[in-house]
Amino acid sequence: MDAVNHNDDEDLLSRARDGDRRAMQALVERHQQKAHYLALGLLGDRHEAEDATQDAFVKALNSLHKFRGDAKFSSWLHRIVVNTCRDRQRKRRWTWLPFGEATESHLRDQDVAMATPPSPISHTREHGLKQALHQAMQSLTQRERQVFTLRQFQQLSVRETATVLGVAEGSVKALLHRALHKLRADLGGFAPQEENT
Amino acid sequence: MSCHPRWAPLLLDAAYGEIGSEDAGKLEAHLQQCEVCTEELESLKTTLSLANEAMPAPLESLDIWSKIDHRVNTPRRWRLQLGPAGTAFAAAALVVIGMGLGRLLQLPTEPTPDAATPVFSSHVAMDYAQFLDRATPVLLAVANRDADLPVTDLVGFDPSAEQRAAANLATSAQSLSIQLRDAGMQREARLADNLALVFMQMANLPSDAYPASLQLVQTTIDQQALLFQLSVEELRRSSNGV
Numbered sequence: 532m533d534a535v536n537h538n539d540d541e542d543l544l545s546r547a548r549d550g551d552r553r554a555m556q557a558l559v560e561r562h563q564q565k566a567h568y569l570a571l572g573l574l575g576d577r578h579e580a581e582d583a584t585q586d587a588f589v590k591a592l593n594s595l596h597k598f599r600g601d602a603k604f605s606s607w608l609h610r611i612v613v614n615t616c617r618d619r620q621r622k623r624r625w626t627w628l629p630f631g632e633a634t635e636s637h638l639r640d641q642d643v644a645m646a647t648p649p650s651p652i653s654h655t656r657e658h659g660l661k662q663a664l665h666q667a668m669q670s671l672t673q674r675e676r677q678v679f680t681l682r683q684f685q686q687l688s689v690r691e692t693a694t695v696l697g698v699a700e701g702s703v704k705a706l707l708h709r710a711l712h713k714l715r716a717d718l719g720g721f722a723p724q725e726e727n728t
Numbered sequence: 729m730s731c732h733p734r735w736a737p738l739l740l741d742a743a744y745g746e747i748g749s750e751d752a753g754k755l756e757a758h759l760q761q762c763e764v765c766t767e768e769l770e771s772l773k774t775t776l777s778l779a780n781e782a783m784p785a786p787l788e789s790l791d792i793w794s795k796i797d798h799r800v801n802t803p804r805r806w807r808l809q810l811g812p813a814g815t816a817f818a819a820a821a822l823v824v825i826g827m828g829l830g831r832l833l834q835l836p837t838e839p840t841p842d843a844a845t846p847v848f849s850s851h852v853a854m855d856y857a858q859f860l861d862r863a864t865p866v867l868l869a870v871a872n873r874d875a876d877l878p879v880t881d882l883v884g885f886d887p888s889a890e891q892r893a894a895a896n897l898a899t900s901a902q903s904l905s906i907q908l909r910d911a912g913m914q915r916e917a918r919l920a921d922n923l924a925l926v927f928m929q930m931a932n933l934p935s936d937a938y939p940a941s942l943q944l945v946q947t948t949i950d951q952q953a954l955l956f957q958l959s960v961e962e963l964r965r966s967s968n969g970v
Contacts, residue, residue, distance in 0.1 A: 550802040559793040568786040577787070585796050592800045657781075664782035683779055688746070704737045711740075711775050718778040719771075 540604045548595050555592050562605060563588070565685060566612050572680030573616040575668060580616075587615040602694055609685070609695045613677055620673070660721045667717035675710040678703055731764040739765060743772035819959035823967065852904075852911045856920070857965055859904055863897055863923055864958050866890070870930065870942060871949045887935065894930035901927060919961065922952045 540561070546554035566587060570580035591598075591611050598607055668676060674696075681692040682703075689707075693700045738755045741747040747755065759766045869890075901924035908917035929945045949955065 552797075552800075552802065555800060556793045556797075559796070563790045563792040564786050564788075567790055567792070571784060571786075577784075581790075581792075584790075585792055585799075588792055589796050589799045592796075660778065660782040661784070664779060682744075683776075684783065701737075704740055708736055708740055711743075711772055714779060715771060715775040718775055718782070721778050722774045 541600070544595065544598070544600075544604060547592065558592070558604075559588050562608055565605070566608060568684050569609060569612050569680060570616055572684035573613065573676060574619065575665065579619065583615050583619055584612065586619075587612040590615065606691060606694050609681070609687075610697070613681075613695060617673065617677075656721065660718070663717045663721060664714070667714045670713045670717070671710050674698075675706050675713070678706040679710040679714070682707055731762050735762075735765050739769050739772060742769055743776055815956055815959060819956060819963055822960060823963045827967070852907045852913065853916075855904060856908060856913070856916055859897075859900055859920070860958065860961055860965075863901070863927070864962075866893060866897065867923070867926065867949065867954060867958065870926075870945055871955055873942060873946075891931050891933070891935065894927040898924050898927035898931055916961075919954075919957050922954060922957075926952070926954065 540558070543554045543558045543561070547558055563584065567580055567584045570583040570587070571577060574580050574583060587608065591608050598604065671679060677696055678692060681687045681695060682689070687695065689700050689703050693703045696703070735755070735758060738747060738751050741751065742755055755765075759769065901920045905917045905920040905924060908914075908920055926945055926948050929948060930942075933941045933945070
């Protein structure tokens with residue numbers, strides 16, 4: 532995922548506000564991967580994440596006149612993605628599979644195709660680790676999941692995460708700390724042996 | 729857990745590798761004498777590393793735009809400012825104010841035969857009303873159509889039939905305009921002229937670029953505020969019982 536040039540965004544935004552559909556398309560293409568990855572982290576399902584990403588872009592593009600430019604466009608868009616995912620979760624409840632019921636096919640949907648076939652041993656470990664993360668995400672509260680996803684999946688700084696969620700930086704750190712402690716319980720078993728002792 | 733809550737944020741920053749040099753020095757000094765925090769930092773780093781390893785990779789091939797293109801509105805300034813409800817409200821307000829002013833300025837004199845005759849009772853006025861009934865749905869359809877939407881996505885849409893209808897409406901509008909002027913209905917004649925212009929534009933668009941080139945027509949509709957004028961006309965007609 533390439534870094535997005537803020538100045539280019541401003542030019543595209545200006546043209547998109549005037550109804551230039553090519554500029555709208557360019558904005559979508561520029562930000563779609565990050566937006567989708569954020570939705571994937573929040574929802575845990577590729578198809579659901581794609582639907583949420585589409586909804587978020589429609590909301591954003593149809594409300595461009597409301598974007599004042601106080602923050603970066605990407606931060607504004609991330610907030611819309613977070614809210615869209617939250618609304619979808621409210622409607623459908625949490626979409627991660629119930630504890631212990633993650634199936635092979637479901638995990639295959641979640642995972643990315645690897646460039647080279649893994650060895651059976653590494654595949655088993657990777658499969659288990661992904662399943663463990665999948666399950667661990669269930670134990671997080673919605674806010675913890677949002678903070679963890681923005682920091683981990685989007686690699687946003689604490690300040691950027693706080694901007695997107697509209698909370699204080701201290702709250703972001705506290706939520707992240709709690710989230711990592713919960714995740715540690717489920718992922719700890721996959722740590723290399725020497726680090727486990 | 730850290731030995732004291734005040735170290736927790738620094739341990740987190742250190743685990744992410746985002747700690748400032750001054751804080752790093754303080755933390756380093758503390759870690760040399762605190763086994764609890766040293767273990768906590770290692771544990772956080774391990775958890776982050778495992779989470780990174782377990783995260784799904786982002787999709788490389790995404791095409792969101794093609795799936796949302798038809799759901800994204802093209803902003804049109806005056807319609808955005810008013811909106812359909814706003815337009816109707818503005819039209820209604822204008823008519824009410826106009827009627828109020830008309831009554832206020834009306835002199836208590838005997839009505840002349842012409843003035844006593846309702847405008848829409850004349851033959852020309854009836855033709856005008858019928859023309860507006862035919863023109864309004866076509867104009868609304870064009871004004872609200874997404875010009876970028878492929879023709880194949882428009883259910884039951886026949887561009888050539890729409891262009892033929894536009895040509896007929898343009899001819900009707902031109903002849904009606906002459907009759908309206910002869911009847912002294914200048915305002916109505918001007919609206920007929922504007923509608924004739926729009927329908928001629930529609931009829932003369934290259935058929936292979938239809939409806940993508942409709943934006944030209946939509947611009948004319950916006951500039952002339954034709955939908956607004958038609959709303960006012962409709963309100964006038966309903967208040968006159970036509």
